[in-house]
Amino acid sequence: MAKLIYAINESLDGYIEDRQGSLDWSVSDDELFSFWTDFQRSIGTYLYGRRMYDAMVYWENPSGQPFHDPKASQEFSRIWRNAHKTVFSRTLEKASTGNTEIVHAFDADQIRQLKASAAEDLTIGGPDFAGQALKAGLVDDCYFLVNPIILGGGKRALPENHQIQLQLLDLRRFRSGVVMLHYRVAQ
Template structure:
């Protein structure tokens, strides 16, 4: 049975976007991209809300441009590998407003159905990720999320979009941790449902 995993970059104070909806504050160097590429190798399906899909569809391009905040210089192999991994996975976008998708292996569902997610977990041979705090909040609240992969970045934003739902009381088991040269810390938790 596949696991449903919520992977997220967050500020030290728990935000995934700043007040203006920007993600440019997060560190995107070769070490971080390599970590995410290695992590995504075991993922067969991505579940996205509309806004997260629109941010990630950038990786559908065959030769992505180096982001301006990529701090380790020109690393096209790392970026190309990340794009290749993203392109080969199935994607489900949950949206009532999005009419068309601009990536292969992608479909739109207008409603997040917990029974459909349970069936997907039972039938999948590869793990599944969920992206976007609103969608993740629904899945966590419904007891569908099995693990969290949180990359805490060394910045305090003071406001923005919270990465985890408020008013959630749930014990976690720490499975692993890692510190990156940039000061980013990865925490891998299992949700104790």
């Protein structure tokens, strides 16, 4: 059975956005971009909430100045386009990207079926959506890329008022000061 993975950039105090909804504080360099590109290679399906999908649509047809090395950006874009995407949204009627389906409600049984039938791992994106999946016991692994900044407020990476036991599997320190923590969720 494939694993469902929650992978997210966050501040040291656990926020994915600052109080203004900005991600400008998040470290983005070639070493981290290479990590994310390699990480995506084993993913066959992305499960997104609406806002995360809207943020990732850029990779369908990247234009303008690339974030990183143009070849690296093209490779990330190719991986992203080839993967299946399922967007869970009550308001989105039509996808603006290929290989994408829209589902209008969170359905734990549907996600269990996706995991059981998938040949490759799945990721879940968006903290509210991932929070629902964590509470439902669907998430197998978490990757937290902890940035060396304290935001003091904003949008939380994890649901509040829900205890989840984790087992550390791996950690990695990047030159930028970002630390990757890979955990298995205790089931």
